[in-house]
Amino acid sequence: AISSPRGRKCGAVRMAQAEADVPATSLFGADRRLCSADVLSPLEVRARIEVAVLNFLATLSSPSSPAIPVLPLISRKSTNCSLRSGLLSDVSSVYLSYAFCKRSLMRENDAKAFVRVWKVMEMCYKILGEGKLVTQRELFYKLLSDSPKYFSCQRHVNQTIQDVVSLLRCTRQSLGIMASSRGALIGRLVLHEPEEEHIDCSILGPSGHAITGDLNQLSRLNLSSDARYLILVEKDAIFQRLAEDRLYNQLPCILITAKGYPDIATRFILHRLSQTFPNMPIFALVDWLSPFKCFFCERKHFLMLICILFWLFVF
Template sequence: MGTHGAHLFSEIDKLRVQLLRNVQVGSDCEGAEGEISHREILTRIEGVILGIVTSLSEDEAPVLALPNRSSWANVNFDSAIGLQMSSRRSVTAVRSDCPSSVTKFAQILKIMSVIYRLVQSDSYATKRDIYYNNTQLFGSQATVDSIVDDISCMLKIPRRSLHVLATSKGLISGDLCYLEEDGTRIDCHSSSAAVSVSSNIGGIRNIVSSAKFVMIVEKDATFQRLLDGDFCAKLSPCIMITGKGVPDVNSRLMVRKIWDALHIPIFALVDADPHGIEIMCIYKYGSVAMSFEAQSLTVPSVMWLGLLPSDLQRLRVPEEALIPFTKRDESKLNSLLKRPYLTGQPDWQREMELMQQSKVKAEIQSLAAIAPDFLTSIYLPNKLRYGGWV
């Protein structure tokens, strides 16, 4: 591909110019986090506690009102932001005098007290630290994870500002260097090993990169294969990131951080199945559960590079590499087609309708049925050279 090097990414360069024209000066999400002072965070927590004390003084059972983070009815779609929690959202009452909710009430107060001390002392803790602080009360790590997000939503404060960190599961590699909050220099250039996504994305600074694009890779197995093949160095300077399936918040924050810093095209490489499409939509449009933080978690410019349902026909992927749809696949695809954000994505709709008609799905690994190195040597280079994304 050396002789074609000057022309290889002409489509991507054109796309980058277009993206830069559309970029608004300034970043809402970066500003929002910096605007909330320690004093303001403490004041909001104190306000909740004052409400509880007032109820007790009036001989009433204290009640906490948590915004419902699981209902589509509480979400609006904004094409510039993604799924955003509505200001007129329904709430769930967590009562202190109800047997079914008294434990959750106690859990919320305990975690709020931990957060209060962390902010006061300007120190940090992981969600795992909080769980082991009182395993008997919380019962599971998932309970802590959910309640921290509930508190963040209730107080209208990003989780990072609450000084609660989450252990990252994502990996990143490619043409990227930056400084962590403590001054540690991170270099992602190594072709043999990826770097774990930071647990404190807000503290990252001094991002340096000459990457032409970012590629989100759905699965760790595909990511490792591209890493082993030194994909970024052989093809063009780029950045690869994987959330190892459904992405954690830190992986999503990292993609947004890179977008804010570099404004380069961001592509998604996912399986040609409803699950892969939904994962891509989480990066692009966000999720219902985290819609209250949409501005810092979504990148609406994400493009679908592959694996496209139309690729399966165009490339004549062998039938033995295709997987028949299950009832669950049909249900998930029907649900996706009804999502509010698809009305503005006719190309995505066509691809998904093609999948619906064919009733087959395929993993990225299915391309190996054409040739062992088809993904890295032919599929991705040609897609990126000729603009084969939607």
């Protein structure tokens, strides 16, 4: 994903031309208007990392391009998002359009961010080669031990993961990075995983079934339910109280919580439930003006991917 130096001019013109040429010469993604992250195997991701490194080195060694090239990254700002409806189904998808930002070693503010991208790719390359998965927190501790000068806080890792996803055009799960999950669910739902015993969520204790952070595992689940409602519960204490009272036996429903703030895995299983049971209304039991409510209100595209959400406020 390093732009080709061919045809560049000197000085500032060279940098502008490099950025302008990115959509036409990028190795990963052909659509000039819409970009999405590919779900790739470990071998494919490692191959993309190798290509990115080789392209970078080739650009450095080119006599026509003495300057260190920039890393062209798809902008992840909300202004660069677009919603695309399916032609043969009601499913809609959120895409990033072709607006670019960049990381440059020649800029003082970007220099460390530039190096962090290569450090994270190096670590992911190693993790994928070992056939492992790590959470973002585990990745932070690994990078803190390996490169403390560049990774002093979790925020550095989180932002750099987004940069790597943008550069390689693949999902963070494909990079070997697993979502940390706090979520749980309980109620009239049976989870079936191929070659595994099924899990009846209606006979579990008040803590419910812990939602795994492995999105690949969640995507393999077969879901069956006779529930009439899906209830999102913001507070874990309220979730456990409702679970202790076996609310789902009196009111046929599925209870799900992210224990305060919706993580990626909980949002993923919520999306799967809404797609599997499109006629099941979703209710959200939250505090007034809670972070949970604000999270969904600020992300209108996410709401468009699920069915209508009904708010149940607790004052």
